Amino acid sequence: MSAAIAIEGLSKRYGSLQALDGVDLRIEPGEFFGLLGPNGAGKTTLISVLAGLARASEGRASVMGHDVVDDYRAARRHLGVVPQELVFDPFFTVRETLRIQSGYFGLRRNDAWIDELLDSLDLTSKADTNMRALSGGMKRRVLVAQALVHKPPVVVLDEPTAGVDVALRQGLWAFIGRLNRAGHTIVLTTHYLEEAEALCNRIAMLKQGRVVALDTTANLLRVARNAQKTVRLRLSGSTLPVALAARQPVRDGDAVTIPLGNYAELEQILAEVRQSGESVLELDVVQPDLQDVFMQVMTRH
Amino acid sequence: MSEHLLPIAVPATDIRGGFVTLLYKETLRFWKVSMQTVFAPVVTTVLYLMIFAHVLANHVEVFPGVAYSSFLVPGLAMMAALQNAFANTSSSMIQSKMTGNLVFILLPPLSPAEIVGAYVLASMLRGFLCGTAVLLVGAWFAPLPVAHPLAVVVFAMLGSASLGALGLVAGIYSDKVDQLSAFQHFVVVPLTFLAGVFYSVQTLPPVWQAASHLNPVFYMVDGFRWGFFGAADVSPWLSLAVVAACVAVVNGWAMLLLKSGYKLRH
Ligand SMILES: Nc1ncnc2c1ncn2[C@@H]1O[C@H](COP(=O)(O)OP(=O)(O)OP(=O)(O)O)[C@@H](O)[C@H]1O
Ligand SMILES: [Mg+2]
Numbered sequence: 001m002s003a004a005i006a007i008e009g010l011s012k013r014y015g016s017l018q019a020l021d022g023v024d025l026r027i028e029p030g031e032f033f034g035l036l037g038p039n040g041a042g043k044t045t046l047i048s049v050l051a052g053l054a055r056a057s058e059g060r061a062s063v064m065g066h067d068v069v070d071d072y073r074a075a076r077r078h079l080g081v082v083p084q085e086l087v088f089d090p091f092f093t094v095r096e097t098l099r100i101q102s103g104y105f106g107l108r109r110n111d112a113w114i115d116e117l118l119d120s121l122d123l124t125s126k127a128d129t130n131m132r133a134l135s136g137g138m139k140r141r142v143l144v145a146q147a148l149v150h151k152p153p154v155v156v157l158d159e160p161t162a163g164v165d166v167a168l169r170q171g172l173w174a175f176i177g178r179l180n181r182a183g184h185t186i187v188l189t190t191h192y193l194e195e196a197e198a199l200c201n202r203i204a205m206l207k208q209g210r211v212v213a214l215d216t217t218a219n220l221l222r223v224a225r226n227a228q229k230t231v232r233l234r235l236s237g238s239t240l241p242v243a244l245a246a247r248q249p250v251r252d253g254d255a256v257t258i259p260l261g262n263y264a265e266l267e268q269i270l271a272e273v274r275q276s277g278e279s280v281l282e283l284d285v286v287q288p289d290l291q292d293v294f295m296q297v298m299t300r301h
Numbered sequence: 302m303s304e305h306l307l308p309i310a311v312p313a314t315d316i317r318g319g320f321v322t323l324l325y326k327e328t329l330r331f332w333k334v335s336m337q338t339v340f341a342p343v344v345t346t347v348l349y350l351m352i353f354a355h356v357l358a359n360h361v362e363v364f365p366g367v368a369y370s371s372f373l374v375p376g377l378a379m380m381a382a383l384q385n386a387f388a389n390t391s392s393s394m395i396q397s398k399m400t401g402n403l404v405f406i407l408l409p410p411l412s413p414a415e416i417v418g419a420y421v422l423a424s425m426l427r428g429f430l431c432g433t434a435v436l437l438v439g440a441w442f443a444p445l446p447v448a449h450p451l452a453v454v455v456f457a458m459l460g461s462a463s464l465g466a467l468g469l470v471a472g473i474y475s476d477k478v479d480q481l482s483a484f485q486h487f488v489v490v491p492l493t494f495l496a497g498v499f500y501s502v503q504t505l506p507p508v509w510q511a512a513s514h515l516n517p518v519f520y521m522v523d524g525f526r527w528g529f530f531g532a533a534d535v536s537p538w539l540s541l542a543v544v545a546a547c548v549a550v551v552n553g554w555a556m557l558l559l560k561s562g563y564k565l566r567h
Binding site for chain 2: 090102
């Protein structure tokens with residue numbers, strides 16, 4: 001079976017700027033894939049090449065086995081893209097926008113699916129409202145609906161939750177999750193790393209146009225957690241027990257944070273606290289999250 | 302939401318559906334604001350007709366037996382058709398580029414030929430509406446014979462297809478609205494005004510006559526007018542050849558731009 005997305009040796013230069021630098025990536029059908037990276041890393045450029053909005057300087061890309069240049073018609077029928085920029089056509093209402101987008105893909109009489117999309121994205125009451133009169137978050141959801149109007153097997157969302165409120169973000173992810181369970185491949189970029197951690201089964205991190213990390217989310221977290229945990233303690237006394245001073249503690253208000261190699265060390269730390277005659281008022285073991293992994297990867301490369 | 306509605310197989314599509322929809326959208330775009338895109342230009346043109354016909358009525362008779370006001374009507378109708386065909390594609394393209402909503406037509410599986418075809422056909426329709434309205438009002442002012450109806454239709458279509466495609470080209474090249482309006486005011490308007498709309502170029506001094514013959518819009522107007530009066534400044538066949546070449550060249554140019562992705566796909 002061909003990959004949902006296959007990218008080989010992809011480079012993209014804008015003048016002297018190397019926006020993508022030899023990217024290889026293979027995303028399998030059914031994956032929920034996260035594309036992370038700081039501003040300017042090349043995420044949108046990568047998506048643009050997939051969508052045919054930008055042309056690669058070197059290398060090739062395909063969607064469900066269809067080359068995005070040589071077989072662009074098939075590639076684009078299999079791909080739905082939510083662009084990062086909040087764009088809309090002020091001439092039309094929400095429903096007109098979706099009908100027209102549907103028509104561009106050669107799908108007429110698609111109203112049942114359009115109604116379904118409007119409902120899932122909480123836009124039914126705005127169906128006949130002009131695009132101009134929508135709030136930013138609503139416009140963003142129309143963009144999501146537009147990307148899905150032709151039921152593409154591969155859906156790429158470039159920061160779909162930027163500017164969407166918490167409740168609707170939850171709703172949006174629930175909906176995208178259902179699409180994923182129904183078999184759609186989902187690729188997303190986001191700067192909310194907790195979203196990526198919760199949703200994505202696999203993650204690629206980009207920096208300056210290169211893939212600097214590529215693994216399952218679980219593996220990325222496991223490696224980081226084995227390497228680095230901390231315990232945060234709030235003690236009854238205000239001075240730090242002498243025995244703890246050797247553990248490189250970091251003061252943090254009236255609490256102290258101590259690196260933790262493994263859980264056995266926790267037992268020793270507590271014993272040291274007891275021996276000093278103090279007691280523990282609060283204790284948190286802090287595990288690195290995707291944000292920590294991300295920061296580590298970015299500083300390492 | 303029920304999951305059975307999410308088949309992973311791509312839905313069967315109508316291969317011409319994309320083109321038809323883009324044509325519909327480009328038509329709807331101007332039709333929704335037809336006060337500005339059809340009615341207003343027709344009113345302006347009719348004002349020209351009233352003023353010029355009144356001022357010059359007794360001074361010139363261009364073709365034997367044809368009153369000046371009659372002579373003026375087809376020229377003005379063609380000018381309205383051409384200018385509005387240009388305005389339709391150019392404004393649509395520049396607006397979509399500026400607002401970024403051009404992605405909506407760059408993402409679907411539309412070919413360069415479908416995009417050019419839909420934009421140009423919609424502009425021809427707007428040109429046709431404007432031109433017809435001017436003719437209808439004009440026929441009420443002055444007698445208007447129609448010697449060769451087929452020629453009238455053919456020149457109208459080819460002329461607006463040329464200017465529609467030119468508008469698309471100009472819209473693609475321009476990065477800002479001022480660049481586009483400079484092109485419109487320094488190229489399109491002079492070419493149409495100096496195409497013998499208000500006069501027969503045979504009444505001009507030889508130098509200007511020769512210069513007029515370098516203006517492709519002159520042939521559009523002249524051929525169109527021949528369709529009404531059976532008389533023209535140059536042979537209608539020459540006009541037809543020039544206008545057909547214009548259609549081919551400008552549409553080919555637009556096609557090349559879309560194929561290369563120039564300024565549209567980075
Ligand atoms: N059309 C363009 N012309 C010139 N340079 C561009 C163009 N598009 C992007 N770039 C440059 O390419 C690099 C990658 O940009 P890109 O938009 O892909 O980043 P990104 O990872 O999506 O960032 P963000 O998180 O801010 O959206 C940036 O340095 C950007 O300035
Ligand atoms: Mg981006």
